[in-house]
Amino acid sequence: MRYLYLLLVVLSASVLFYATLDFPQWGDPNSPASLHVSPVYLQRSLEDTSVPNVVTSVLADYRGYDTMFETTVIFTAGLACFVLLRVFAPKMKDTYYRHIQSGVVLHIKGQTTLLDGSRDFERIDSRWVPADIILKTISRFLIPFIQLFALYVVAHGHHSPGGGFQGGVILGASIILLSISFDLRTGLEKIHERGLGLFSATGVFIYTGIGALCLILGKEFLNYGVLSKILPVDPVMARSLGIFGVEVGVAITVMAVMVSIYNYVSSEGRLDEGL
């Protein structure tokens, strides 16, 4: 059976290798892919949208529908993880508390929140190992800077490589780092599950809302130029601001969905103990 699969793979590889004979040379400026629409994007990006980063202007303006539905796909993925995995009535698992001063661990049968507010005890996972103080300190030190960098990547996406998707992923990674280096409950204290759901819907709402606002003001869906009617700028600058608004929406959705996928997958939908 394995040889059959190997034969199949070799067969499709040889067909693909044969197809590369017709390909343009690597780095050829006159390859068909570079002649069709991309020169128009490169030449008109500045006068149409006043955005120097052509990737951003193509992403959010020229191909705005594509990006809108990609954002919806990500939102749907987060929703799918929630629907598939979330368990609301967890099995009766035991609770563990550790006395911080002496290191004695209390093993309480069943679920309890008895000692949650206590200053002498901390709740720990069932597979708890003594925490590495270097890891905790470094991640506590780094997370604010990571988040600041994420905001820079979102806000500076017009002038440098960056934008909503990248910034959102960095922002989500900072919260996932918090959940990994401490435990899942610490991450959930910072952003609650309900907040994550709200954020992932808010991002899509901002994107489609800006599109619908253009429709209300009398132009096509996602035609940001018409926003100059309500903003004190000319239509070209209004496009730039519209792109920025859309990128913020994308960043919020991507951040919330990345964190919630991590939460659900790492705790098998119970949101009590993570990795």
Place this chain on the structure above:
Amino acid sequence: MDSILEFIVGRYNYWLYILLMMIGLYAMISKNNLTKKIVGMNIFQTAIILFYISIGFKKGGTIPILEHTSHAVEVSHFVNPLPHVLMLTAIVVSVSTFGVALALAIMIYREHGTLEEDEILKCLEQ
């Protein structure tokens, strides 16, 4: 001799991506464990992403970020931005689909207690 070398240099990147893609395809169709299949799917997606980025490259071109002062843009000085845009979204979507695939794998494990395909099929037949 020179023409052969030029032929190879102009296409070897595509061949590497095909190789990577076939590794992913082989993992997807022949592996028995569902997690390995998912990893194979991710390798496959990575090959496609690299292929698209490679198409957009122009020799001597720089990143597609213009300057505010320049009036006429010389198109051949900037790489093609379109594949970058497509792959930018594809990367994030591939991460999300990876998450959904893992969620499905967890559900299958909950139901059958295994991720081996033949054992799951045996479970379903009973």
